[in-house]
Amino acid sequence: KQEVTQIPAALSVPEGENLVLNCSFTDSAIYNLQWFRQDPGKGLTSLLLIQSSQREQTSGRLNASLDKSSGRSTLYIAASQPGDSATYLCAVISLYAGGTSYGKLTFGQGTILTVHP
Amino acid sequence: GAVVSQHPSWVICKSGTSVKIECRSLDFQATTMFWYRQFPKQSLMLMATSNEGSKATYEQGVEKDKFLINHASLTLSTLTVTSAHPEDSSFYICSARDLVQNTGELFFGEGSRLTVL
Numbered sequence: 001k002q003e004v005t006q007i008p009a010a011l012s013v014p015e016g017e018n019l020v021l022n023c024s025f026t027d028s029a030i031y032n033l034q035w036f037r038q039d040p041g042k043g044l045t046s047l048l049l050i051q052s053s054q055r056e057q058t059s060g061r062l063n064a065s066l067d068k069s070s071g072r073s074t075l076y077i078a079a080s081q082p083g084d085s086a087t088y089l090c091a092v093i094s095l096y097a098g099g100t101s102y103g104k105l106t107f108g109q110g111t112i113l114t115v116h117p
Numbered sequence: 118g119a120v121v122s123q124h125p126s127w128v129i130c131k132s133g134t135s136v137k138i139e140c141r142s143l144d145f146q147a148t149t150m151f152w153y154r155q156f157p158k159q160s161l162m163l164m165a166t167s168n169e170g171s172k173a174t175y176e177q178g179v180e181k182d183k184f185l186i187n188h189a190s191l192t193l194s195t196l197t198v199t200s201a202h203p204e205d206s207s208f209y210i211c212s213a214r215d216l217v218q219n220t221g222e223l224f225f226g227e228g229s230r231l232t233v234l
Contacts, residue, residue: 031221032221032222034222034223036225041208041228041230042227042228043123043210043225043226043227043228044161044210044212044225045225046222046223046224046225049221049222051221089160089161091223093221093223105151105161105163105212105223106163107160107161107162108160109159109160110160
């Protein structure tokens with residue numbers, strides 16, 4: 001059974017800092033890994049998708065890496081801003097040989113990020 | 118990116134009534150949609166996989182007679198919470214994958230907050 005863990009559970013930083021969010025998963029047989037952002041009371045916004053064959057993806061100030069062999073992914077946020085404050089969720093889509101549950105997404109517990117001015 | 122719309126965004130109902138939540142993929146087709154629920158300060162838990170034209174696949178511990186899922190078309194899945202009780206109060210989120218893009222990336226709706234009095 002896939003388990004996803006995110007560290008730290010919460011992070012508070014001053015504006016402008018570079019920061020790293022960590023995600024680890026127990027089963028390396030993944031299809032891809034996705035990082036999301038969730039604002040309070042809202043749905044999820046996809047930030048970055050890393051295919052299992054890729055090592056990293058970049059979008060603006062965000063960079064996500066994937067090391068399947070060690071079961072780890074990191075989300076790097078450069079020059080953090082107050083608007084980055086949200087919960088960041090990491091999720092892996094497991095490989096599934098057929099069946100209607102192909103692509104089941106397993107979420108970590110999230111990291112609550114607060115960037116203060 | 119692809120857009121997934123949920124309706125209603127919030128609903129309050131009396132105990133014993135049924136509530137229907139719609140999930141639509143607005144600009145893409147999806148044979149599979151996923152329904153999640155999220156309790157306060159917790160991560161998303163997969164409830165069921167909705168399959169167009171066939172029965173949904175439910176996760177262990179989720180009552181299929183309680184949470185009725187219908188996926189009548191390639192752009193619409195509905196979740197009906199039958200005979201709702203206060204413990205069903207939660208944030209329900211759906212997601213879908215773009216068949217054409219087929220990157221495995223999942224797009225999420227904005228969520229529906231259900232409060233059962």
